Amino acid sequence: MRKLTAIVLTAAMCMGLAAPAMADIKVAFSQIGQESDWRTANTDSINGTIEAHEGWELIYDDAQQKQENQIKALRNFITQGVDYILFTGVVSTGWEEVLAEVNEAEIPLILVDRLPDCIDDIDYVAAFGGDFVEEGRRQVAWAGEYLKSVGRDNEDVNVVIMEGTTGASAQTGRTEGNLAAMEEYPFLKLVGQQTGNFTRAEGQAVMESWLKSIDKIDVLIAQNDDMALGAIDAIKAAGLVPGKDIIIVGCDSVKAAFEAIVAGEMNATIECTPLYGPFVESCIESLEAGEEMSKEVIHPEEGVYDMEGGIDLGTVTSVAAADVIDERVY
Amino acid sequence: MKKKAFNLSALTRSKITWAVVAELLILLVCFVIRPDFFSISIQPSTGVLYGSLIDIVNRSAEISIIAMGMTLAIALGGTDLSVGALVAVSGAMALKLMRWDVLEYVTPGDYTVKPFWMAILFPLLTCTVMGLFNGFLIAKGGMQPFIATLILMVSGRGIAQILTNGKQFTTMYSPFRVIGQGNLGPIPMPIVIMTVVCVLMALFVRKTAFGTFVESVGVNRSASRLSGISSDAVIMIVYSITGFLSGIAGLIYSSRIMSNDSNNAGINYEMDAILAVVIGGTAMTGGKFSLLGTLIGSIIIRTIVTFVYYFGIVAEATMAFKALIIAVVIILQSEPVREYFARRSEKRASLKQG
Numbered sequence: 145m146r147k148l149t150a151i152v153l154t155a156a157m158c159m160g161l162a163a164p165a166m167a168d169i170k171v172a173f174s175q176i177g178q179e180s181d182w183r184t185a186n187t188d189s190i191n192g193t194i195e196a197h198e199g200w201e202l203i204y205d206d207a208q209q210k211q212e213n214q215i216k217a218l219r220n221f222i223t224q225g226v227d228y229i230l231f232t233g234v235v236s237t238g239w240e241e242v243l244a245e246v247n248e249a250e251i252p253l254i255l256v257d258r259l260p261d262c263i264d265d266i267d268y269v270a271a272f273g274g275d276f277v278e279e280g281r282r283q284v285a286w287a288g289e290y291l292k293s294v295g296r297d298n299e300d301v302n303v304v305i306m307e308g309t310t311g312a313s314a315q316t317g318r319t320e321g322n323l324a325a326m327e328e329y330p331f332l333k334l335v336g337q338q339t340g341n342f343t344r345a346e347g348q349a350v351m352e353s354w355l356k357s358i359d360k361i362d363v364l365i366a367q368n369d370d371m372a373l374g375a376i377d378a379i380k381a382a383g384l385v386p387g388k389d390i391i392i393v394g395c396d397s398v399k400a401a402f403e404a405i406v407a408g409e410m411n412a413t414i415e416c417t418p419l420y421g422p423f424v425e426s427c428i429e430s431l432e433a434g435e436e437m438s439k440e441v442i443h444p445e446e447g448v449y450d451m452e453g454g455i456d457l458g459t460v461t462s463v464a465a466a467d468v469i470d471e472r473v474y
Numbered sequence: 475m476k477k478k479a480f481n482l483s484a485l486t487r488s489k490i491t492w493a494v495v496a497e498l499l500i501l502l503v504c505f506v507i508r509p510d511f512f513s514i515s516i517q518p519s520t521g522v523l524y525g526s527l528i529d530i531v532n533r534s535a536e537i538s539i540i541a542m543g544m545t546l547a548i549a550l551g552g553t554d555l556s557v558g559a560l561v562a563v564s565g566a567m568a569l570k571l572m573r574w575d576v577l578e579y580v581t582p583g584d585y586t587v588k589p590f591w592m593a594i595l596f597p598l599l600t601c602t603v604m605g606l607f608n609g610f611l612i613a614k615g616g617m618q619p620f621i622a623t624l625i626l627m628v629s630g631r632g633i634a635q636i637l638t639n640g641k642q643f644t645t646m647y648s649p650f651r652v653i654g655q656g657n658l659g660p661i662p663m664p665i666v667i668m669t670v671v672c673v674l675m676a677l678f679v680r681k682t683a684f685g686t687f688v689e690s691v692g693v694n695r696s697a698s699r700l701s702g703i704s705s706d707a708v709i710m711i712v713y714s715i716t717g718f719l720s721g722i723a724g725l726i727y728s729s730r731i732m733s734n735d736s737n738n739a740g741i742n743y744e745m746d747a748i749l750a751v752v753i754g755g756t757a758m759t760g761g762k763f764s765l766l767g768t769l770i771g772s773i774i775i776r777t778i779v780t781f782v783y784y785f786g787i788v789a790e791a792t793m794a795f796k797a798l799i800i801a802v803v804i805i806l807q808s809e810p811v812r813e814y815f816a817r818r819s820e821k822r823a824s825l826k827q828g
Contacts, residue, residue, distance in 0.1 A: 178640050179737045187640070206640075208631065209737055310789045338782075339789035343738045344731040349533055353783035356526050357508070374731055377655065383519035400644055403581060 168201040171428065172226040174217045176234040176258070177209040179342060180370050181398040185474030186257065186418035190230065193421030200428075209234055215242045222249045228428055232257035232273075236313040240265065254427060256420055258313045259441065270427050270437040274416045274444065276314050278459070280321020280367070282414045282448055283393045285457045287363045288329035290391070290411070293455065297331050304336035304354055306347060306366040306375065314416075315339070318367045318395065335361070340371040347371030351378035361390055369394035369401035369413055376409050387411055387451075397449055399472050405451055405465040412450035412462065418474060420444075483823065486815040489755030489807050490767040496753075496803040497774050504781060511784060522657045526784055528665075534776035535664035536561070536723040538769055540743060541750040542675045543716030545768045548751050549692045550712055551760030552612060552619030557720040557747055559630025560604055561740025564597040564724025566634035569643040569734035571596060572650065582644040582732075590649055598721040604630070605717015609710035623713075627744065634736035644733045654729030664726050671719065676765050685763075688712060692760030746775055753803055774803060 171194050175187050187206075194202040203226055205217035211234050221229050222245060229251050233239055239260040246253050247267045255263065255271040263271070284303075291297055305322050308315035326332050336354050340347040347366060354361060355378065366372035372394035379386040386392055386409045394401050397415040404410035423444070427437060448457060453464035485491050504511040504526075514525035540557045547554045574587035586593060604626055611622035656663040679685030690698040691705045699705045720740070727739050752758065753774055754767025778799050782792050805811060 177737050178635065178642070179735075181642050184641050206635075307789055310792075336786055337789070338786060339792065341738070343735060344733060345727065345735070345738065348730060349529075349779070350783050352529055352533075353526065353780060356529070357511075357784045357786070377730075377732075381517070381520060381522070381655070382524070383517050400582075 168199060169228070169428070169432070170201050170203055170224070170226040171228045171230065171424075172203040172205070172221040172224070173230040174205050174207060174214050174221070174232070176207050176214065176232055178206065179209060180368065180396070181400065181474060182368070182396045182416070182418050185398075186420060188474075189419045189421035190256070190424055193425050197425060207234060211235055211238060218242045218246060222246060222251065225249075226251060228252050228254060228431075230254050230256055230424060233260045233313075234258075235311050236261045236316065237311070252431060254424065255441075256424070261313075268439070269431060271439070271441040272420060272423050272427070272444070273441060274314075274446070276317025276416075277321040277324075278443075279395055279414050279416055279446075280318035280323075281325040282321070282457055282460070283318070283365050283367075283395060283412075284322050284325035284329065284332065286412045286414065286448060286450065286455055286462065287365065287391060287393050288325070288332060289455045289457060290450070291329075291331070291363075297329075299331065301332050301362045302335045302358065302360050303332050303363040303365060304338075304358065304361055305334065306338060306340045306350060306364065306371050308339065308342040308367040308371075310339050312342070314342075315367060322365055322367075332363070340366070340374070342368050342370060344370045344374035347374030348378045349374075351375035352381070355379065355382040355384070363391045363393070366392065366394050369396045369398045372410060372413075373400055373404060376404060397447075397472075399469075399474060402449065402465045402469045402472055405449065406469060408451065412448065412455075413465075414448050415446040417444045417446055482819045483816050486819055487812055489812070490764060490770065492807045492812065493753050493755065493767055493770045493774065493803070496806055497770060497777060500774070500777050500781065500799065504784075507785060516660055520657070521660060522662060523660045526780060528662065530773060530776045530780050531668075532662045532664050533780070534772050535668040536727055536740075537743060537746045537750055537775060538668050538772040539671050539719050539723045539726075540716070541747040541754075541768045541772050542671060542765060543712070543719040544744075544747040545751050545754070545756055545763050545765055546679070546688050546712040547619065547716055548748070548756050548758060549688050549760055549763035550619075550709060551692045551695075552709075552713075553623065553744075553748060553758075554605075554608065554713060554716045555620065555623040555744045556604070556608060556626035556630055557716060557723075558740035558743035559627050559634070560601045560717055560720035561724040561727055561743055562631050562634040562734075562736045563604070563637070564601050564721040565728030565734040565739045566637040566736050567597040567600055568593045568650070568725055568728055569645060570637050572645050572647055573643040582646045584646045584648055586645070586647045586650070590647070593650065594725065597725060598718060601721030601724065602714050602718040605714040605720070606710060608717065609713030612713065613706035613709040631736055634734070634739075638734055638736060640736075642733055642735060646732065650729055651732060652729075654726045654731075664730075667722065667726065671722065672765065672769060675715075679765065684708075684711075689761055689763065692763075746772075749800065750775055753800075753807070755807070775800075 194200050207213035240262045243266045253268040255268050257273045338350050340350045376386040392410045394413040397413045401413040448462040449465040450462045453462050455462040511526050517524040571588040571593040572586040608623050611617045612619050658666045687703050687708050691708050695705045728734050750771035751768050753771030756763040787795050
């Protein structure tokens with residue numbers, strides 16, 4: 145009798161568990177970690193959209209900046225038999241094997257944000273991410289165009305580039321864009337290049353050393369806003385005025401950067417929007433409807449924000465940060 | 475003459491001597507490349523000492539403070555891998571208490587939600603309790619220190635994330651800024667805190683019997699217990715101290731950036747602290763230890779980082795460059811090299827005598 149009850153209960157439980165699971169679309173997301181405000185906003189946007197969508201179930205993994213954790217997470221997703229995998233890689237290389245396993249399991253792979261180097265060798269249904277090279281180009285172009293507008297293009301202007309985590313696609317892409325744009329503004333002289341690992345603490349320490357080793361720094365190109373914000377403190381400690389003595393151009397457009405620009409301590413930030421939720425939603429919806437997506441990497445539309453606005457960068461014209469700060473959600 | 479030669483031989487056998495030699499060598503290279511590396515001035519606008527050497531000591535504060543505790547843990551024959559994670563916990567807790575209002579994004583201002591003493595005391599208390607937990611697992615649970623502290627090393631960052639909902643909070647509260655960016659007269663505050671910690675630790679281990687207890691337990695736990703030392707108590711006190719010191723380091727770190735950064739705060743600090751202890755001449759096998767050596771070790775590590783920034787070593791080569799210098803330092807300190815120099819100075823002394 146007891147055995148029978150057990151069997152009945154087990155069967156009931158299985159059915160009870162199976163029923164909703166069958167109906168749900170399982171969307172798995174392997175996020176690299178929470179290294180910055182940007183990443184937090186990115187996670188919130190994607191996770192929030194999936195969780196709010198009826199009939200979708202979110203399986204989320206935070207890899208804490210470790211590639212091995214991400215590889216483990218992707219293998220877990222395969223074992224769990226999820227319906228979609230959203231993936232952004234902490235570094236750009238070393239993904240061939242595990243992504244091939246995802247392909248073998250025939251799980252649709254949606255690449256977001258940092259795209260892997262092996263993108264041409266793997267199967268994916270859609271790719272969405274910032275154009276890092278263009279962001280890097282805009283950073284230097286903003287500095288160049290701004291200096292022209294204030295008539296400083298006939299003097300030598302010393303530029304330092306604070307790079308992100310070595311090997312991250314945001315770092316390689318932005319550096320490529322930075323250096324390419326430097327050539328278009330011959331009055332900009334590169335006098336320092338170092339990694340600040342995308343963190344405030346290291347941005348601060350690197351700037352602190354530069355201020356002592358380089359006689360004259362006119363422009364700081366920081367490949368994310370966090371490093372720029374760290375550098376601001378170092379510049380103040382050296383008795384200089386950030387935003388005036390040293391022109392600071394950040395990237396990402398986090399709210400703290402807007403506040404710094406409005407306060408006059410930072411000059412510009414190039415947007416790299418983290419709000420991927422709407423894209424992910426429309427992408428999965430159209431795939432569910434049986435539509436095919438383009439393999440082309442889709443770039444979000446992004447702006448440039450500075451103190452006064454009106455700097456023309458060819459593809460985009462800058463907007464004054466003070467005008468839009470209240471609309472910013474991250 | 476004879477006395478001096480005898481001293482030289484003893485000196486060349488000491489690992490601390492070689493740590494100092496290594497540091498001086500690095501500084502010599504700096505001096506040859508750019509003598510102004512050594513320039514120190516008073517920054518007129520802030521009234522604080524300004525120079526690369528100041529930066530080295532200032533930015534070594536976190537590791538120096540943690541490494542004081544790590545020295546004792548290693549002298550016990552153990553190690554504490556959780557220190558980096560505790561740095562993150564401490565910062566997260568402090569920011570959480572000051573920015574209790576943050577549910578949605580609120581512009582940071584010069585205010586604290588919970589009283590400031592809470593934002594200082596609670597993180598320190600929490601880290602001390604977490605250290606005690608490590609010590610308890612090791613002393614009473616009989617676990618290997620490596621495994622026992624691995625638990626918090628892995629879960630600590632998770633705890634920090636939970637404390638702050640995975641978010642990075644920023645504050646502008648000026649009393650908090652003093653810890654990492656303030657100054658006492660012309661001296662940056664982290665250097666002041668670090669000096670106080672080092673002096674107190676030195677007094678505690680050398681002016682009381684505690685240092686001897688630690689060495690004794692490190693050499694032979696059972697024998698120490700039989701001779702009347704409460705090994706368990708010593709172990710639990712040492713790991714609590716390490717936790718407490720990690721808490722202080724966490725407050726300094728987060729005050730420098732006025733923000734918590736649960737993923738990056740204290741990352742690899744356990745490795746840097748262990749390295750500082752080893753360079754400082756304390757053996758991983760336990761027993762004798764030297765707090766002074768550890769301090770020098772920690773400053774060597776920061777000198778290398780500052781060197782890389784100052785002389786603009788390309789980003790890609792940074793890690794390899796650090797590894798190379800550390801390898802040289804460790805080889806300089808190795809038994810055969812020290813023996814070689816000790817024997818040479820002995821030989822020279824006996825030749826002169828004869």
